[in-house]
Amino acid sequence: MRDWSYYGAAHRYAVHEDEAAERLCDRTMRELRLADDEAELRRRAGAGDRCSAIAFFEILVDADRLDELRAMQEAGDDRAGATLMEALSRQGREDELRREIAAGHDVMWLVYYLKDLGRVDDALAALQEWADQHPDEASLAHARRLTVLLEHGRVEEVRRAAESGDHTAARHLRRFSSK
Structure with missing residues (x-):
């Protein structure tokens, strides 16, 4: 997984209280990503699984599918909104960043x-x-x-x-x- 992720950097290591649970999370996400099982990641993320949300957001950013992040944020997912803004910032997309600010970020x-x-x-x-x-x-x-x-x-x-x-x-x- 990439180290750019605002959401991942902010929360990846705070997901679980113990190392075994963190290793399980990492292994499961790696398996789902290797299997290219985006539907399962999306389902788990939608059900509130933090590890899946992180992995799913990273897939969306890597594929420049920021409109999907925007739609998720508009539906109430603040994590997707933070990831969107961080991605726009890191990619130097100032005009889009300004539009998002005008829209309420x-x-x-x-x-x-x-x-x-x-x-x-x-x-x-x-x-x-x-x-x-x-x-x-x-x-x-x-x-x-x-x-x-x-x-x-x-x-x-x-x-x-x-x-x-x-x-x-x-x-x-x-x-x-x-x-």
Whole structure:
């Protein structure tokens, strides 16, 4: 299995509490993938089997069947949605990533994508655009902006905000300074 998988990386080793169960999971998924039994993986994933969901999502991404992930996410599978966004990010599909954000995915997928490319100002602009479209999330957007600034060494901008009375900036600056 590939190491790109957001869902796999986040959850693969937290699936079972013991190593024997994890080995069984790995062996079963390997056998189903080798047998090319996508229908069984889909059935098991739909029934809530986490190992099968991981393996199935990886098959979909490897085959660039992102529309299927999108449909699963729209049907309520947040794991498929996270995998979709991670795949778009890793494949550099910025336009599609932006469309997914406009459709309701967390803007941070785009922010992290842009930051990873060194486009911090573009990331901040995307966050501001999202904040403008979601005024009820202004405090969340502001906190996220401060985090991005601090992560990229733009401490002076946060310090100026804190000195001008921005309590959230002051709190972020204190946390950042204590690390």
